[in-house]
Amino acid sequence: MNYKKILKEIETEIQSELKKGKVADYIPALAEVEPNQFAMTITLADGKQYSVGKSKEYFSIQSISKVLAFSLAIDTYSTSLYKRVGVEPSGSPFNSLVQLEYENGIPRNPFINAGAIVVMDALMSHFGGDYAALEKVMNFTREISDNPIIQFDPIVAKSEMEHASRNLALSQLMKSFGNFENDVHEVVRTYFKQCAISMSTEDLSRAMIYLAFNGKDPISNKEFLTEAQAKRINALMLTCGHYDASGEFAFNVGLPAKSGVGGGIVAVVPNIMSIAVWSPRLNAYGNSHVGTLALQLFTTKTGLSIF
Ligand code: GLN
Numbered sequence: 001m002n003y004k005k006i007l008k009e010i011e012t013e014i015q016s017e018l019k020k021g022k023v024a025d026y027i028p029a030l031a032e033v034e035p036n037q038f039a040m041t042i043t044l045a046d047g048k049q050y051s052v053g054k055s056k057e058y059f060s061i062q063s064i065s066k067v068l069a070f071s072l073a074i075d076t077y078s079t080s081l082y083k084r085v086g087v088e089p090s091g092s093p094f095n096s097l098v099q100l101e102y103e104n105g106i107p108r109n110p111f112i113n114a115g116a117i118v119v120m121d122a123l124m125s126h127f128g129g130d131y132a133a134l135e136k137v138m139n140f141t142r143e144i145s146d147n148p149i150i151q152f153d154p155i156v157a158k159s160e161m162e163h164a165s166r167n168l169a170l171s172q173l174m175k176s177f178g179n180f181e182n183d184v185h186e187v188v189r190t191y192f193k194q195c196a197i198s199m200s201t202e203d204l205s206r207a208m209i210y211l212a213f214n215g216k217d218p219i220s221n222k223e224f225l226t227e228a229q230a231k232r233i234n235a236l237m238l239t240c241g242h243y244d245a246s247g248e249f250a251f252n253v254g255l256p257a258k259s260g261v262g263g264g265i266v267a268v269v270p271n272i273m274s275i276a277v278w279s280p281r282l283n284a285y286g287n288s289h290v291g292t293l294a295l296q297l298f299t300t301k302t303g304l305s306i307f
Helices: 003-017 062-083 098-102 113-127 130-145 154-161 165-176 184-195 201-207 227-240 243-252 289-302
Strands: 039-044 049-053 257-259 264-269 273-278
Touching: 003 039, 003 049, 003 289, 039 201, 049 201, 062 113, 062 130, 062 184, 062 227, 062 257, 062 264, 098 165, 113 130, 113 165, 113 184, 130 184, 130 201, 154 184, 165 184, 201 264, 201 273, 227 243, 227 257, 243 289, 257 289, 264 289, 273 289
Parallel strands: none
Antiparallel strands: 039 049, 039 273, 257 264, 264 273
16 A cells, blocks of 8 residues: 555645634643644554654644553553443543533543543552652653653643643542542642643654554564453544544544544554544544544545444
8 A cells, every 4th residue: 555645645635624623722722832733644563654744743642641541540450440430432522521420420431531530540549649650651651652752741731730620620520429539639730741741643653553453562562451451442442532523433534543632633453553643723522623534534545444
């Protein structure tokens, strides 16, 4: 397959869409990002990468980090984690409070905010505090992306902490139901730092290849998850990776994938490749408008989808 040519075609075809959608402005630091940018990278099993656009530019991975933290947590807690967070699509926005009340403080899945905050709470309990838990997530991210200099952006994290009411409310609600172990502010602050990790599409695409190959990175030969664990994370990405637009994403793109409000999306083609795409303007569901379109074009042109 001529991936270079296909990526170039996609880059050309998305140009007319680059000004559609809005950057996330509920986190003021994200609103400052130049909005009309685009990058896409694929990584194959032998480590070969193909990119178009600004594939070296660092951006805020936001909710994509939920996949990284959940990978660590599932390896640490195994199935006992599912007592605290479910595995059903929510059909609701990523920061919705309503369902959490009805369902007694147990978030539907680890990829909505409440679920990811519980995962951070669990990591802090296990590793002995905010600093240790964040270090584990950071080191895991550096290892899977084979990039030791990855950091979180403290300006983005601080900016989100200054507008944290909804995430604090989700956490307080979970605490009221007994599904919280640590200090609410400390957990939310650490969760924001995790969301503020900065990576490029080259980093992210490289990082996700363990999920395309059953938990084992085919480039480094390191096994990060068991086959069963990787299978479950891919199932969750397919059903919950785009919140209340997950069905539409599966319908149009047909790959397990996870989005973030920084405009990034990662996707895996099982046993073939991992993909990262970035364009900051979002659709109404908080997913990258052009990122979604680029992935849809990719699976249409290549015929690579899981269906
Ligand atoms: N940090 C963001 C939040 O908690 C992540 C949301 C997202 O990327 N969908 O609101």
